[in-house]
Amino acid sequence: MLKHRIFTMKFADIHPLYVQKAERKHRTKEDVDQIIRWLTGYDQAGLQQHIEQGNDLGTFFAQAPAMHPNRSLIKGVVCGVRVEEIEDPLMQKIRCLENSLMNSQKEERWKRFCDSERRECHVH
Secondary structure, eight states, X not given: OOOOGGGGSBXXXXXXXXXXXXXXXXXXXXXXXXXXXXXXXXXXXXXXXXXXXXXXXXXXXXXXXXXXXXXXXXXXXXXXXXXGGOOSHHHHHHHHHHHHHHHTTSHHHHHHHEETTTTEEOOO
């Protein structure tokens, strides 16, 4: 079975794209990193290490310290596909992240969405 091209893309190449998109919506790099940390359990140093090492998304998610236990509550459509219906575990993690980043653009949902202290998900 062929790997999807996104699996081998470097996190260092994708991270700035996430930040650029967020900045167009008046969000910050810190907002993006907070969501990534919330979902994966990385601290800021861990994120930076993956960027510096040039790890691909497969490695980034495989080494995630603690994927959020409520990530299965993340619902929605990314690239025309419902996130909750994606069968490949890695693709689902990638699309959950993208969906989380897109939904964080709405201020009220952002406040409900990511509680970094308790790591609870409020997305429905």
